[in-house]
Amino acid sequence: xxxxxxxxxxxxxxxxxxxxxxxxxxxxxxxxxxxxxxxxxxxxxxxxxxxxxxxxxxxxxxxxxxxxxxxxxxxxxxxxxxxxxxxxxxxxxxxxxxxxxxxxxxxxxxxxxxxxxxxxxxxxxxxxxxxxxxxxxxxxxxxxxxxxxxxxxxxxxxxxxxxxxxxxxxxxxxxxxxxxxxxxxxxxxxxxxxxxxxxxxxxxxxxxxxxxxxxxxxxxxxxxxxxxxxxxxxxxxxxxxxxxxxxxxxxxxxxxxxxxxxxxxxxxxxxxxxxxxxxxxxxxxxx
Amino acid sequence: xxxxxxxxxxxxxxxxxxxxxxxxxxxxxxxxxxxxxxxxxxxxxxxxxxxxxxxxxxxxxxxxxxxxxxxxxxxxxxxxxxxxxxxxxxxxxxxxxxxxxxxxxxxxxxxxxxxxxxxxxxxxxxxxxxxxxxxxxxxxxxxxxxxxxxxxxxxxxxxxxxxxxxxxxxxxxxxxxxxxxxxxxxxxxxxxxxxxxxxxxxxxxxxxxxxxxxxxxxxxxxxxxxxxxxxxxxxxxxxxxxxxxxxxxxxxxxxxxxxxxxxxxxxxxxxxxxxxxxxxxxxxxxx
DNA sequence: TTGAAAGCGTTACCAC
DNA sequence: GTGGTAACGCTTTCAA
Numbered sequence: 001x002x003x004x005x006x007x008x009x010x011x012x013x014x015x016x017x018x019x020x021x022x023x024x025x026x027x028x029x030x031x032x033x034x035x036x037x038x039x040x041x042x043x044x045x046x047x048x049x050x051x052x053x054x055x056x057x058x059x060x061x062x063x064x065x066x067x068x069x070x071x072x073x074x075x076x077x078x079x080x081x082x083x084x085x086x087x088x089x090x091x092x093x094x095x096x097x098x099x100x101x102x103x104x105x106x107x108x109x110x111x112x113x114x115x116x117x118x119x120x121x122x123x124x125x126x127x128x129x130x131x132x133x134x135x136x137x138x139x140x141x142x143x144x145x146x147x148x149x150x151x152x153x154x155x156x157x158x159x160x161x162x163x164x165x166x167x168x169x170x171x172x173x174x175x176x177x178x179x180x181x182x183x184x185x186x187x188x189x190x191x192x193x194x195x196x197x198x199x200x201x202x203x204x205x206x207x208x209x210x211x212x213x214x215x216x217x218x219x220x221x222x223x224x225x226x227x228x229x230x231x232x233x234x235x236x237x238x239x240x241x242x243x244x245x246x247x248x249x250x251x252x253x254x255x256x257x258x259x260x261x262x263x264x265x266x267x268x269x270x271x272x273x274x275x276x277x278x279x280x281x282x283x284x285x286x287x
Numbered sequence: 288x289x290x291x292x293x294x295x296x297x298x299x300x301x302x303x304x305x306x307x308x309x310x311x312x313x314x315x316x317x318x319x320x321x322x323x324x325x326x327x328x329x330x331x332x333x334x335x336x337x338x339x340x341x342x343x344x345x346x347x348x349x350x351x352x353x354x355x356x357x358x359x360x361x362x363x364x365x366x367x368x369x370x371x372x373x374x375x376x377x378x379x380x381x382x383x384x385x386x387x388x389x390x391x392x393x394x395x396x397x398x399x400x401x402x403x404x405x406x407x408x409x410x411x412x413x414x415x416x417x418x419x420x421x422x423x424x425x426x427x428x429x430x431x432x433x434x435x436x437x438x439x440x441x442x443x444x445x446x447x448x449x450x451x452x453x454x455x456x457x458x459x460x461x462x463x464x465x466x467x468x469x470x471x472x473x474x475x476x477x478x479x480x481x482x483x484x485x486x487x488x489x490x491x492x493x494x495x496x497x498x499x500x501x502x503x504x505x506x507x508x509x510x511x512x513x514x515x516x517x518x519x520x521x522x523x524x525x526x527x528x529x530x531x532x533x534x535x536x537x538x539x540x541x542x543x544x545x546x547x548x549x550x551x552x553x554x555x556x557x558x559x560x561x562x563x564x565x566x567x568x569x570x571x572x573x574x
Numbered sequence: 575t576t577g578a579a580a581g582c583g584t585t586a587c588c589a590c
Numbered sequence: 591g592t593g594g595t596a597a598c599g600c601t602t603t604c605a606a
Contacts, residue, residue: 303600
């Protein structure tokens with residue numbers, strides 16, 4: 001009988017159960033930055049971790065965290081059991097509106113607000129590791145190509161700068177780039193056109209790093225890593241492409257997905273989980 | 288009153304309505320190939336087109352179309368109103384199981400099965416345009432780096448070969464690569480290591496093309512486009528990176544997303560929509 | 575035009 | 591245990 005039902009593709013209707021129990025098994029997954037391959041991987045891993053728990057992903061595309069409360073609020077008509085945001089929540093107002101929905105909220109690389117849970121990549125360690133790695137390889141004039149308005153990029157920047165000054169070097173030159181290839185290219189153009197000659201650059205992510213390297217090599221004729229060493233962050237597939245061969249930081253995205261799902265279902269004890277990052281040495285730094 | 292409700296983030300419960308009407312407003316969106324940035328863009332556009340129609344995307348990650356019927360069948364307990372697959376449906380059995388769910392199914396670049404609706408990128412035009420573009424630029428010995436088991440790649444291959452032989456040249460050398468950078472690299476390695484010296488290569492997608500170029504330049508020391516001209520397909524952001532500067536075919540993904548949504552809601556008249564592709568000339572082909 | 579009641583398909587409870 | 595019934599919160603219908 002049930003076997004026959006399986007054959008005929010009959011599935012019991014989940015709606016009455018949802019109505020009755022108030023639990024839907026639906027999770028809103030907020031995707032920011034479709035432009036960055038690292039987010040595709042994050043999305044894949046979150047979806048996989050949710051599916052492993054029998055939860056389904058309701059995809060939300062958000063340009064910024066600004067109206068996240070509205071976007072997720074709309075979905076509350078489906079009685080979603082929670083939300084996971086790949087976008088950091090910056091606005092306390094958005095955070096409190098989300099909290100008012102009465103469902104668990106997990107945000108990646110966000111500052112904590114109220115009861116919000118946070119999964120964070122180890123940004124401070126990453127920044128200082130990058131600084132030390134460049135200094136150990138002989139860099140003396142450092143630069144940082146920064147993102148915009150993002151707490152996790154800010155943590156990386158601060159710890160990078162601190163590692164550099166702690167070792168007695170001048171503070172890194174900071175150039176605000178953004179998060180895209182094009183912005184990385186333009187930022188490096190500005191940096192080198194200004195007459196600065198850093199010998200080591202840490203970039204907010206791989207896209208910016210690759211953009212910066214294209215400017216450095218193609219526009220200024222400098223060699224990487226002989227003249228300038230470059231480190232990125234994320235270890236997107238393109239970082240491993242032979243043409244780029246970018247030294248960068250990898251995170252275990254599957255662990256990140258699982259951490260998000262864990263945090264969504266767990267009770268208060270741990271409200272923050274940190275995913276370690278690992279320096280992947282490639283050809284844009286000296287051996 | 289309603290205003291106050293808005294402030295307090297109350298949303299009417301959609302479940303009873305779903306229960307009553309049998310319509311949920313939920314669409315299963317099947318994502319294959321998270322590895323390829325073109326799919327991220329497709330996913331974004333599909334989600335946007337659905338949202339514009341007040342439909343929500345239930346994300347399904349599928350490695351292949353093999354068990355698509357099961358994955359989507361599971362979701363039928365949510366009484367989804369339809370499904371859109373970025374994965375081509377190859378198996379007639381899977382197709383008929385999906386059809387049995389009684390909801391509209393749209394597949395991208397798939398062969399038609401039963402009542403399934405299909406959105407297709409203009410693969411045949413793309414193949415012949417690529418062939419003609421290479422020949423017009425002086426190529427005489429052509430090659431095609433192929434994908435695997437995919438109807439749309441097969442269409443491109445056939446029309447490319449036909450365009451080449453029609454103009455009196457020898458049939459292109461076919462090398463089965465796959466769909467990734469690494470497979471493109473290895474395929475080009477095999478091709479040139481075998482002693483073949485094509486002067487024009489059309490690749491199943493941009494990832495394969497970029498991988499192939501890395502092998503061509505770094506492993507064999509050949510120049511692109513002087514020694515070998517290369518054309519890819521998809522116009523992913525990396526194709527526009529200065530280091531790659533890849534000539535390729537662009538599709539209007541927003542139109543593709545809208546076409547999927549249209550086909551999902553429309554009645555029989557048109558069961559196939561085609562999205563035109565446009566040749567983007569860059570530096571891997573001669574002027 | 576407005577209001578009341580039936581019904582959607584499960585879960586969950588409470589008698590038996 | 592087991593079986594019957596209320597309840598979930600809307601839409602829809604039918605009556606007033």
